[in-house]
Amino acid sequence: MNSGLISIPEQFRLTARAHADRDLVVTQQQNHSFSEIDAASDRIAAALARQGIGKSDRIALYCINCAEFLMAWHGIVKSGATVVPVNLLIAADEICYILGDAEVSGIIYHQAMAEKVSTFRDRLNGISLWAAIGEPQSESDQTLSTWLAESSVTPAVTFDPLDDVAVILYTSGTTGNPKGAMLSHHNLVSYTSSVCAGLQLKPGEDRLLVVLPMFHSFAATVGMLTPSLHGLSLVPVPAFDPILISETIAATDATIFLGAPSMYGVILRLPEEQTANWSSIRYGVSGGAAMPVELMHQFEARFGFPILEGDGPTECSPVTCVNPLDGERKP
Template sequence: MLYADSLSGLLRRSGMEYGDLAALRCGGKDWSYRAVDGMADRVAGALVRDAGVGNGDRVGLYCINSPYFVAAYFGIIRAGGIVVPINLLLHPDEIVYILQDAGAEVMIYHEAMEPQMVQVRERMGAALRMSWVAGEQMGGADASLDVVLDRVTALVEDPEVDPGQDVAVIIYTSGTTGRAKGAMLTHRNLLSNVESVVEAFPMGVGDRIITVLPMFHAFAATACLLSGLRSGATVVAVPRFLPDELSGVIEREQGTIFMGVPSMYGVLANLPTDRAADFSSLRFCVSGGAAMPVEVMKRFEARFGVLIYEGDGPTECSPVTSVNPIDGIRKAGSIGLPVGGVEMRIVDDSGDELPDGEVGEIVVCGANVMKGYWNLPEATAESFWGEWFRTGDLGHRDTDGYFYIVDRKKDMIIVNGMNVYPRQIEEVLYRHPAILECAVVSDPDPLHGEVPKAFYVIRPGMEVEDRELRRWCIEHLGRHQVPRRWQRLDQLPKNATGKIVKRELTRRGEVERGLRTEG
């Protein structure tokens, strides 16, 4: 049973049920459930009246974690529109592509993004009919969201929605092999996934969900924002990941739930002891968005005394597909069991199911699986075997039904005809005491076809040479798995959620090879 028939209905129902309880907290200030519901009404009314937004119209949302984001998100949906969240780290050219591809003529953005918006407006021209700014500085915007939120307007009726067909959000996935694709998530996709999340991770009145993951990302939007508001919890919005600041927020706000990506846990676990905060208020932590190195999990849990429950799921699945159960067996290195309402299988290249223990592609089926990619019927068809969505992850299932990701299918390295999985090498490197972060990618080789190349960052105060790391790998890996090339960096490239961006490392290698060839 879904909590509501639409995302607008979710906020409306919570506004009535939880009234004066704090729905949002940001910068030491609270916004009640009733207040947030009213903010969404005012944004929706203004979008309909002043911007001409109607059913199915796409509206760009380019905003930091804040009450502005939440008011705009639900306001767009309540106006009958479709939210198109924009990654804050994108280049203006990429933003323009997304807006043009989605056909978004209206944009709501935060004042901090004005420098990028100057270029976006120049490139879009008349195609961007209207832009609203959230904040005190108008810049080149057509209207102020603050003015909209200060108005007293008549309530807007919730739009009639077909939950299974009507799209609520289009999230553009990172374009690792080309242009980004817009995953169309319906109201039912998201609402069903919210029910799966709150069943897996009990949350409710009195909980404070520390939300530093960017709300434009599917993980934060579903697992933190929507699930929190559905449950009567308080969503503590943190605009950006600054380790010391975040530690202070967790302690000061007495956070009870924290959700992050593995790199966040790694940085927090390695903070100097004199800068450590008290995390004893946390009931549990959740990790997703990328594979959690077992060694990072151990370091964090040993230091702060709170358990991390790893889960997984792609944007196209709204996004949560599996988690380690809080009330069951937690297996380090596993992405857990399928959440309620979701089925998962391991299949071969023909789509046939494989027995437990064998490595194949993970496929997913359930009400959480996207409607398809926006305006890309062929790409949509290629991503499905019947009703099963192809995740692109290679993994296996154990006899208890727990799933494990071996690696991304596209990241697998073939050395002399043998499959090498970068994640296995990374797990070994993370066990070395000097390693803070690492990433292994494929590097072309004239003799072996491909070889592993390791990029690494060392922990503060430590020193290590490439040859020592090579010896370490020889002791723990097969010879074909040992990286042939090494490069030490001050930091690894990451996206807005903190996930390591391997394609940037691969691109760096391509540039270096090109320079060597030219030289």
């Protein structure tokens, strides 16, 4: 055990106690407080532990952006297992490769992905646990709703924050097969603290709109884990729809927008009457590719808030640098 360091479950519990009644997840349909997500993830961890899942296991998470993504993610980590988020956009062959390479022993999937699950589940060996968020693809699959209805005796897990791997994020595989970046508890706790400082995020005030897929390192760590560990809120949007995003911002008073340059380009083509819906946004963050300067200038002129560019590889969790909010901006 490395003294002085803290695991993700320990940091999450401290934050959940400090912000118990504040909303961690905000949507137009239902909000979930820190205490609710903490309790739900405890029940999921307990359900996994009852089935022998622990520190030697890796559990895949195949899920759209939603509150249940957080519940399952934190539940897996609390059980001592490692989360392996699965890209929702890749084909069955690549999914099978990733799940085999990671040696996953279980998969939690959202009902929206059930049809795709049917295309690869018979090709996988060694997966003893299948669990659905919503309607299961097979009658033999367990369900998150059942786990959440059961009692929770959170497993007693001793973490080594420096060495224990919390998540394995797979790269795009542009020069070969995808490769898993193994990120430790300390890596991610430290990283999220740096994100808060670098982006001048305000606990109890800022709400991050997360339409970037949370299986990806940028959205997972900046958009999902940073709010979880530091008292912020996130607004998950399951698909990129500019009108839906505008209406969600207006309905939830989101303050930070995370996007890729291509998203900003599409949003810039919104009807003029949608501009006012973005009035609560303090700034946008762009990553994944270089932001064209002209696009940035046009977007900032229309919507009235700055865009900060970040950069970094998945192996670094992923941000290694970002424009300072109060830095000098040259024309």
